[in-house]
Amino acid sequence: MKHVLTVAGSDSCGGAGIQADLKTFSALGTYGMSVITAVTAQNTTGVVMVREMDPEMVAAQINCIFEDIKVHAVKVGMVSSAEIITTIGNCLARHRAVNIVIDPVMVSKSRCNLLRPEACETLVKVLFPLATVVTPNIPEAEVIVGGTITTLEDMKGAAVEIYNKGAKNVIVKGGHMEGPAIDVLYDGKQFLQFSGERVATTNTHGTGCTFSSAIAAYLARGLTMTEAIEGAKKYIHRAIAHSFPIGRGVGPTNHFHELYEKAGLLD
């Protein structure tokens, strides 16, 4: 059994954040652990309140895990503030963490800030150099590189710029574009494209969290970066295809679609 850690925020409605990450780790056959950076009160229509954890508490959670259990991969999601980011960076470096997937979460699908705008620079400076892979969506990539991304060529250009900020691999996700869902990976030498048919649904709450956690789980299981992304892409596609129309807004994906299928619970 491989052990995977998520360092992220709690999503009370269970579709994104820590909850999505732990479901994904379990669905993909790994043991999941969590360090909570912030608690959000949110549902499918929006985020109503955010409470950050004390950075000392974030450090204590990370240290507790690494001092006792081998960690085969780490996914970092919502990190909220510069102080929390610095704490996470120091702890991951001190424990020589491996297979680090950084999802630079900034704004929720319901347009609420999940990262203090002034903390973006710290996120890039402190966490990108530690990253095995960084997984920005289009709006996040636009903020990081300071430009507009409308084409596949723009996505490639952004991937190179983000690579130059210290990440070993960068995958710019095309979930926010029109047409097929195409993600672009740059590993410092070449570009690879991962394409999925777009599922016509509004239930995409937590797709980014789920995708980055799936990459972390597959890296923990020993797959190469390309294999991990291919696996994550298939997993997120099926999770979106069997997503739940619950709530009045953007519904969550179905993390246990395979289990539900075996149990005869899918249409």
Ligand SMILES: Nc1ncnc2c1ncn2[C@@H]1O[C@H](COP(=O)(O)OP(=O)(O)OP(=O)(O)O)[C@@H](O)[C@H]1O
């Ligand atoms: N409707 C869709 N159909 C198929 N694949 C999709 C769809 N929407 C997103 N994806 C894929 O899901 C993955 C996550 O991408 P996306 O750009 O949605 O992340 P995100 O915006 O960070 O998500 P969130 O912030 O809600 O967690 C990518 O592989 C993307 O291509």
Ligand SMILES: Cc1ncc(CO)c(N)n1
């Ligand atoms: C806690 C949390 N993390 C990430 C996201 C991604 O949008 C969200 N909605 N909530």
